Amino acid sequence: MFTYVYRARDWQGKLVSGTVKAESLQQAVQRIRDKEYFLIEIKERSDSRIIRNVWNIGYGSSVKTRELSVFCRQMATLLKAGLPLLTSLQILKGQTSGKVFQLALAGVEQSLQEGSNFSDALQQYPGVFPRLMASMVEAGELVGLLDKILEQLAEHFENELKLREKIVGAITYPLIVLMLSFFLLLFLFYFLLPVFANMLHNLQLPLPFATEAVLQMGNFLQNYWYVFPLAVTLLIFGGIKALKTPEGGLWGEKFFLLTPVLGPLARKIIIVRFCRILGLLLQGGVPLLQSLQMAHKSSSSRILAAAFEAVQSSIRGGSKLADPLRITGIFPSLVLEMIAIGEETGSLEDFLAKISELYEQEVSSSLDRLSTLLEPILILLVGVILGFVIVSIFLPILTLLNGL
Structure with a gap:
């Protein structure tokens, strides 16, 4: 028998809390419902961990x-x-x-x-x-x-799932290559390099600059191995914390959209999500201002969020949708013209659906091209780095053999 702590609302809407004993979480929930309470949160008294032992179904829980x-x-x-x-x-x-x-x-x-x-x-x-x-x-x-x-x-x-799976599929192989390359370099620097360093030291050979640089790098990594993971960890956590702030997130998105290859791709993804959701809501009969509010939130764009008040005020003042969207800097002229035509013809939701379909195809093609380009570039880059390290190590030995 377990004891569960719960928070709920009674039939009058008042907040109530208490404990209930039951053999399982499901049984505890049923007993609370038998009291005609609307359950907000329930957790086992002995463990307050979230998700598995806390059933915060009103706030915080999520489904796929x-x-x-x-x-x-x-x-x-x-x-x-x-x-x-x-x-x-x-x-x-x-x-x-x-x-x-x-x-x-x-x-x-x-x-x-x-x-x-x-x-x-x-x-x-x-x-x-x-x-x-x-x-x-x-x-x-x-x-x-x-x-x-x-x-x-x-x-x-379903479209959101396809887009997400496409993005994950495009970055999975490059990430695997980077991780394998990282561990291979660690193996070279921590295990093979010390053996060759001792051998070269015993031979007392004059070392080329490249060999000296590789040996010094290996020596630094062996003595101060904790510096690299610590610096990477601090950089990642510091960056995430900064991007979570409104100013940092806005600056980060603006900078990212200016980067080559990835910037245009991110811009297209924002357009796809915004236009698809806005068109879907308008098709369902949701008012424009309410639809805009949900569309910009669903797009996860800080730039759209920052410009939303201005967009909302302009529309309330009688402006067309295309005019205030222009100030965001995200939407290209083709999209704005299609939105303007949709407003003039009274079929805005249809044009938004067409924009979404058009850019969804472009995102798919861009991700395919990106994946195709990244694979040989990463392999070439890793090959150059590994080749440089190996040649630098063997260069003094080859020089010695040629002199015999």
Whole structure:
């Protein structure tokens, strides 16, 4: 029997807390729900570690994008087949394997049974269901097209997954090559180099500059081996901390967008996410200003976030969307012209979808080219470094052999 500490809200919305004894976390949750409490947080008293032992389903917990994609797709299919919303949710809850997602669906089910709208129930779990999803569902409920909205959400999550997998696939091989090269260099400097250094010292040969430089570098790494990992660690953590600040993040993004190859690629990814989400929300009937707010947050761009107030004020003042977006410096003239045409023709959401598709193809092509270019460049670079070290070590020995 375990003791669990919980926080919840009663039927009047008042915050309550207490303890409950149960054989498992699921049993504890059920006992709390039997009291007609809305659960916010529960954890085992003996261990306060988050995620595995803390069930903070309202705030902080998250589910995989793949789970959301599958859920939206299956829910849309069941609704199209004529099943009621609550029945569809109960079926999917039983098929869900993720514990966090399953518990969140149980909470949504309870809210629906109590008479809440589906969108309101989703909003009670912001750490599980993104705000974009709740807003789209709300729009779908208003116009009576919930199944179509869920299909659009499923497609959005699937596109996000494809983009993420494409990025990961493009950087995986270069990272593996860099790691293997790093360990190979460590092996050379820590194990082979001392042997050759002693041999060259015993032979008392005059050493070329390259050999002397390699030996000095190896000697430094052997005596002060902790300096390199410490410097790298401090640089990484310092950089991450600086980038988390509003000013540092904004400066870092501006600098990154100016870098060759990677800068244009990052700009295209921002455009894809912003236009796709904005178009999706407008298609669902969400107002423009509310759609813009969610679109710029979902794009994860600090530049768009910094310019959002100005963009919002301009639109409220009667400006077209393309004009204030121009000041961000992210959107090229082609995108701005397509947005302007979409506004003039009253089909902005369609043009945003076309922009998203166009730049998504460009991102895919750019990632393929980047991966193709990086592989030979990294292999060549590693070969040059290793070749320089090996030639520098053997150069005095070859000179001695030629003199015999």
